[in-house]
Amino acid sequence: MNEINKIYQQHVTHELKLVSNPDHAILNKDKVEAKVLAFLCELGKFGEEAHIFSFWDNSSTNSKDLIDYYIDGLHMLMSIGFELHVDNLKNYQEINDQISIANQLIKVYQNALKINETYTFEAFQNCVDDYFTLGFKAGIDFDTILENYIKE
Structure with a gap:
């Protein structure tokens, strides 16, 4: 099993423990919309903490907060996958672009809206x-993502 899929399967196990509704098999578009909005909110917090768009902010980036915002966003993204009834994720192959x-942050925003x-x-x-890719560009490596995701 690939590493990204391990993260997703862990999230699915967590969500299934919370779901008591037998009608969960039906796509709930309202839930997807709410989770996309929550993901976009976390994405904005990450972008702000990473100073991606706040070039006027001269304060230093708090790496702990940056990772926390990133992981919170990842949790919401995995939760969207659960709502969409995704079975498995493809293994991530880092693209050197x-x-x-x-622009990567904008691309993620656009992709989230496309999901919706x-x-x-x-x-x-x-x-x-x-x-x-956004996380990697911000200097967060996969092992750090995995370690922090599992902690929560």
Whole structure:
């Protein structure tokens, strides 16, 4: 099992413990919408803490807060996958591209909105891939992501 899928399967196990509604098999678009909004909120907090768009802020980045915001966003993203009834995630392959971290943040926002429009696995997988790329561009390595995700 690939590492990203391990994170997702751990989240699914957690969500299944919380779900007592037998009608969960029906796609609840309102829940997806609410979780996409929550994800976008966490994404904004991450972007602000990483100083991606707040170039006027000269304070230093608190790496603990940065990782916490990132992991909170990852939890929400995995929760969206649960609502979409995603079975497995593809293994992430880091793409060495030249887009700026600001454009990467915008790309993740756009992908999240695409999830909300289409409710498709492809939109979700693209958002997951781009979210991990964003974390890597911000200097967070996969082992740190995995370690902090498992802690929560």
